[in-house]
Amino acid sequence: xxxxxxxxxxxxxxxxxxxxxxxxxxxxxxxxxxxxxxxxxxxxxxxxxxxxxxxxxxxxxxxxxxxxxxxxxxxxxxxxxxxxxxxxxxxxxxxxxxxxxxxxxxxxxxxxxxxxxxxxxxxxxxxxxxxxxxxxxxxxxxxxxxxxxxxxxxxxxxxxxxxxxxxxxxxxxxxxxxxxxxxxxxxxxxxxxxxxxxxxxxxx
Amino acid sequence: xxxxxxxxxxxxxxxxxxxxxxxxxxxxxxxxxxxxxxxxxxxxxxxxxxxxxxxxxxxxxxxxxxxxxxxxxxxxxxxxxxxxxxxxxxxxxxxxxxxxxxxxxx
Numbered sequence: 141x142x143x144x145x146x147x148x149x150x151x152x153x154x155x156x157x158x159x160x161x162x163x164x165x166x167x168x169x170x171x172x173x174x175x176x177x178x179x180x181x182x183x184x185x186x187x188x189x190x191x192x193x194x195x196x197x198x199x200x201x202x203x204x205x206x207x208x209x210x211x212x213x214x215x216x217x218x219x220x221x222x223x224x225x226x227x228x229x230x231x232x233x234x235x236x237x238x239x240x241x242x243x244x245x246x247x248x249x250x251x252x253x254x255x256x257x258x259x260x261x262x263x264x265x266x267x268x269x270x271x272x273x274x275x276x277x278x279x280x281x282x283x284x285x286x287x288x289x290x291x292x293x294x295x296x297x298x299x300x301x302x303x304x305x306x307x308x309x310x311x312x313x314x315x316x317x318x319x320x321x322x323x324x325x326x327x328x329x330x331x332x333x334x335x336x337x338x339x340x341x342x343x344x
Numbered sequence: 345x346x347x348x349x350x351x352x353x354x355x356x357x358x359x360x361x362x363x364x365x366x367x368x369x370x371x372x373x374x375x376x377x378x379x380x381x382x383x384x385x386x387x388x389x390x391x392x393x394x395x396x397x398x399x400x401x402x403x404x405x406x407x408x409x410x411x412x413x414x415x416x417x418x419x420x421x422x423x424x425x426x427x428x429x430x431x432x433x434x435x436x437x438x439x440x441x442x443x444x445x446x447x448x449x450x
Contacts, residue, residue: 163421163423163424167424168423168424168427171423171424171427171428172427172431174428174431175427175428175430175431175432175434176431177431178428178431178432178434178435179431179434179435179438181435182435182436182438182439183439185439186439186442186443189443189448190443190446190448207384207387207388208384211380211384214380215377215380218373218376218377218380219373219377221373221376221410221414222369222370222372222373222414224414225369225413225414226366226369229363229365229366229369232363319416322414322415323415326410326411326414326415327415329410329414330407330410330411330415333403333406333407333410334403334407336380336383336403337383337399337400337402337403338403341383341384341386341387341399342395342396342399342400343387343395343396
């Protein structure tokens with residue numbers, strides 16, 4: 141009985157937390173972090189653009205791209221952004237069960253994307269384009285690999301949110317936690333929007 | 345400043361807003377999917393000099409849709425938008441200069 145009454149009190153205490161700016165510090169920190177991430181990916185994209193034709197007489201990644209396959213991966217990641225906002229929307233309405241379904245769907249779509257990237261990398265290796273083959277391939281694997289790691293971290297965050305929700309620790313009052321995870325996830329998606337066009341579609 | 349004053353100040357900076365409906369999010373996702381389809385189709389058609397600006401334009405539209413609708417920049421406090429845009433503009437400026445230094449555009 142005592143346990144049943146203690147949980148809502150803890151939620152209220154969390155909700156009452158306010159800052160002098162009137163804005164959430166963690167949300168502010170996430171936006172600053174995402175702003176700095178623009179510089180990280182900007183550097184990696186620039187390096188790729190400079191090196192993408194420097195193949196030292198060997199195959200470069202653009203020679204072995206499989207655009208239809210990567211297009212499907214891009215579609216999967218875009219749809220994961222939709223399921224992410226639906227998860228947040230459900231949590232804000234207090235529909236925790238539906239929110240869990242969308243969180244898990246988002247993580248699974250992210251997993252499909254990473255799986256696709258692993259398959260793509262393996263295919264490239266078989267074709268003779270490895271990380272150290274030439275400057276073009278090094279720049280390509282570094283750029284897309286970094287993005288893949290970001291997706292992987294996003295999946296870890298999503299699964300943590302799923303576990304929290306399953307343990308009855310993620311309620312409407314803590315929707316900001318899921319919103320911050322969502323911001324990170326959408327940023328990873330938006331970076332891929334740029335990579336897909338600049339790396340895969342714009343001709344060398 | 346009393347506790348009441350702080351509370352009022354905080355309340356005045358917090359902008360209450362309506363969140364988009366699930367259907368609106370689905371519509372945005374569909375638009376993103378259609379634009380992606382156009383991007384891929386355009387890369388297979390011989391469009392000459394128009395191709396790259398067209399692809400970059402579609403990319404910019406997708407980018408803007410995701411950050412304004414899915415990341416809620418359209419509805420959230422201005423400071424979040426300013427922080428992100430500052431990082432984005434700085435990145436674009438720095439790396440445009442860097443690429444120019446490497447004569448990438450030549």
